[in-house]
Amino acid sequence: MHVKEMFDLKGKVAFVTGAARGLGFAMAEAVAEQGATTILSDVDEVAVNEACARLRGRGLSAEGLVLDVGELDLLRSTIDRTAAHFGRLDIMIANAGISAGPGPLTERGAMAQFDPVHWDTLLRLNLTSVFITIQAAAAHMRKQKSGRIVVTSSIAGIRAERMVGYAYAATKAAVSNLVRQSAVELATDNVTINAIAPGPFLTDIGQGRMRQADTAKQFAADTLLNRIGLPHEIKGLAALLASPASSYITGAVIPIDGGATAI
Ligand SMILES: NC(=O)c1ccc[n+]([C@@H]2O[C@H](COP(=O)([O-])OP(=O)(O)OC[C@H]3O[C@@H](n4cnc5c(N)ncnc54)[C@H](O)[C@@H]3O)[C@@H](O)[C@H]2O)c1
Incomplete structure (x- = not known):
């Protein structure tokens, strides 16, 4: 197969959660540029509609959808409805x-400040919702005997990270191993699942703290390239993991971190 064909997603249907901005938008843009009909979902209605309009304005095939991944039953039924509407589901991000x-x-952020409500919220949004997303997407992909699932983890799930909260580090480590564990079962039906583990990227996460110069500088100092990443820099890895080009990659947790985890 020619390498161009390996990255071709024409005729495929992709679904992305948290797609209105930041890394989710960049990954949605990547698969849409590869030719996939891309469903951008996000809890932020205005932003997701704007994001979708940006892609459509470029002639790409995109649909916007309001979805809070913390609403677990709605999350599952929305994925089911989308797969039924398009008759398939090829890529889940x-x-x-x-x-x-x-x-x-x-x-x-010290451990003495443990707040059980906050902890439960983090687990629900960053971990349980990811499991439900995988479960719902996999049910359709297994019937098709093909599919690509890509999960956004973090290098904070690989190593200690001075700048992030306890619950975040715990959920990202859990998500990475959830990906490895799911790969065992999904491989039997030719569905691959991999995690992207970003290092610091310039997005709105954490009330925009990556946009504060001193915070960005601290994160940058932990990387070999001595800078934080820009969202478009995740597109290549997302394009690889979503496409036929990654047919022999599954159960992997791949850092994209300016060399942070090489240290
Ligand atoms: N930016 C970084 O440095 C970095 C590093 C490692 C991992 N990550 C991970 O990347 C992913 C995307 O983060 P980002 O940096 O692009 O952040 P961001 O805040 O810029 O974008 C996150 C998007 O998710 C949406 N969202 C939030 N809660 C939601 C919910 N309950 N349901 C649906 N959508 C919801 C937001 O509205 C927003 O559009 C996250 O999983 C984050 O943990 C980010």
Whole structure:
């Protein structure tokens, strides 16, 4: 197969959660540019409609959908409805996630400040919703005997990270291993599942703290390239993991972090 064909997603249907901005939008844009009909879902109605309009304005095939991944029954039924509407589901990018606030060396982030409600919210949004997304998508893909699931984890799930909250680090480690564990079962039906583990990227996460110069500088200092990433820099890896080009990659957790985890 020619390498161009390996990245061709014409005729495929992709669904992305948390797609209105940041890394989710960049990954949605990537698969839409490869030719997939792309469903952008997000809890932020205005932003997701704008994001969808941006892609459509470029002649790409995109649909916007309001969806809170914390509403687990709705999440499942929306994925089912989408697969039924399009008659297939080829790519699922489980990306929606939130920050847990500051890291353990701050007053607010120290373990003494444990808040069970906040902890449960993080688990629901960053972990349980990812499992439901995988479960619902996989049910359709297994019938097709093909599919690509891509989950946004974090390097905070691979190693200790001074700048992120406890619950975030815990959920991202869990999500990475959930991907490996799911790969066992899904491989039997030719469905692959992989995690992208980003390092620091310039997005709105954590009330926009990556946009504060001092925070960005601290994160940048932890990378070999000495800078934080720009959202478009995730597109290549997303394009690979969503396409036929990654047919022999499954159960992998792939860092994209300017070399942070090489240190
Ligand atoms: N930016 C980074 O440095 C970084 C690093 C590692 C991992 N990540 C992960 O990347 C993913 C995307 O984060 P981002 O940096 O693009 O953040 P972002 O805040 O820029 O974008 C996240 C999007 O998800 C949406 N969202 C939030 N809660 C939602 C919910 N309950 N249901 C549906 N959508 C919801 C938001 O409205 C927003 O559009 C997250 O899983 C995050 O943990 C980000």
